[in-house]
Amino acid sequence: MNGGDGPNSYAKNSTLQRGVVDATKELLSKAIAENLDIETLLSSKTFHIADLGCSVGPNTFFSVENILEAVEFKYQSQGLNSQILEFQVFFNDHTPNDFNMLFKSLPQNRRYYAAGVPGSFYGRLFPNASIQMVHSSYATHWLSRVPKEVADRNTPAWNKGRIYYSNSTDEVVRAYEAQYAEDMEYFLHVRAQEIVHGGLMLLIIIGRPSGTPHSEYFNNITFQILGSCLMGLARKGIVSEEKVDSFNVPMYCMSPQEVEAAVERNGCFSIESIENIPAVKPPDNVSKTQLFASHMRAAGEGLVKHHFGEEILDELFDLYQKKLEEQPSAVESGKSISFLVVLKRKA
């Protein structure tokens, strides 16, 4: 994760997410084989890869290894000697990310020079035209911040009694949509400066199918349920209602259509493909409810702790799991829609 005030990103390193890395390997290889220009390969002696929102590993290392293999394969398929190719990989995440842990777990036998780059990806991270390939997996759904209005009781977009936008008033939804549009515009603007002409950007995004209302999308429903649990704690007097009113999750579930529109507005990238990623089957020995509960805890714990303190964590997430179990239909029908966007920097 890498948004402005988002949670930590340990959820990125769950078993489920490892499954996503494996499931996307083939898609990534195909995207690289079909879209990486030989001119881009030859523009620098070193091939620079950036993983944005890398978290602490190990999933980022698996993704990087998959990308390296695909680039080398493309190189060889063009009759070039991939032996002389050198890779430098920039692992990026927010400054509070645990880079010490990341560095300690770097693969010993890696075939690339590694560097850590701290800072939000909603800002410049690299020199002009210095990156051949950007990869980002399950990170861009974090906004750079909570839209200001939704925490302000003096605006019509005040999100009273809720922690997320998907079942809120139109004003709240519009505030989130505007924040997403601003963030994505800036994200594309800065990446266009950093990526060489012909360079690729591979974005793996958790989002919602185009045309689906926010309120009907499962990943959003889970945050609605967490919100109702927090209101439950407020009614019991364990947290204040005001505290819940001022808490909002800086996340946005975008659709492929919305990404397309943002890329077209930016104008610096061509859309090579947008493809759905096959759903990952959860491990057999874990119930879906347990899985979603532990996933939500991993993803949301940091945010909740920061706002409400550590004391409420166990009670909140126990309540959350209970609520999930009471709504098996929500869990069973729950789909996790993810898609891969392949963009190429125009010349």
Add this chain to the structure above:
Amino acid sequence: MNGGDGPNSYAKNSTLQRGVVDATKELLSKAIAENLDIETLLSSKTFHIADLGCSVGPNTFFSVENILEAVEFKYQSQGLNSQILEFQVFFNDHTPNDFNMLFKSLPQNRRYYAAGVPGSFYGRLFPNASIQMVHSSYATHWLSRVPKEVADRNTPAWNKGRIYYSNSTDEVVRAYEAQYAEDMEYFLHVRAQEIVHGGLMLLIIIGRPSGTPHSEYFNNITFQILGSCLMGLARKGIVSEEKVDSFNVPMYCMSPQEVEAAVERNGCFSIESIENIPAVKPPDNVSKTQLFASHMRAAGEGLVKHHFGEEILDELFDLYQKKLEEQPSAVESGKSISFLVVLKRKA
């Protein structure tokens, strides 16, 4: 610090070391103004600087700022527009270095892209010909490891009853000299691959004047005193004598002459200058004894703790300060010889 099993490098961020940064500013500026070729400036749109053995800051940030200023000045003095110049700075230290702390304290208003690079500088850190300037301050005196023989009771170089080489047998001194020669050879070999033709390497080295025996040099005497304190603790039964026998400090005080010889053997760099750095006056309100005692604790605590455990630290360093006070002549005559080596990568 960056040697194989050396201590942490907090000593690098003491007030005294801040004084060294200030004292070397002028020398660095002069070295850059006189030796940085305009061709090197123009070989890449980005000017890449590496600080090897950077520790956690803030001294590395001051050094980098000084270098940036000097490079921009050189750029402007050649009639070039330094506005379009971009800097990328690689902060390198051992993987156990606290990069989280380093990243958190990066200057907000920095004019460069920052990256952290974990790993020993006695190995490759960067792609071929990707660095325009290497800077390393008070780091290369750490060896990559303790020479194997000195901790092996079955060799004539076994360093019984001592923790350092400077007052030991010829065999021990030769083992340290051989380790230094091997390390410096490899250090120059890998840097020659990483630095562009015409690129500069600025090394600030704590060492001993050419021709001075190891045993007479003050920085070495301080380690001899620490060794005698440890033997004192062994006699009291607080640590075992065996434990002292197997403890050795992986540090070597090189002379300008030795550096020159190593650079000539390597053959890839020209020596542009070797200059002594003016001694830094300690702060008025601190006695020299206190200063050296706190400095030794900062530099040696990590090593001692790792080998002997935390329990003995207070007693050991109290004893050390007492011993220093008993030998005012050693402290008063103590000179801290440092020198700046300016190397240019040959075409």
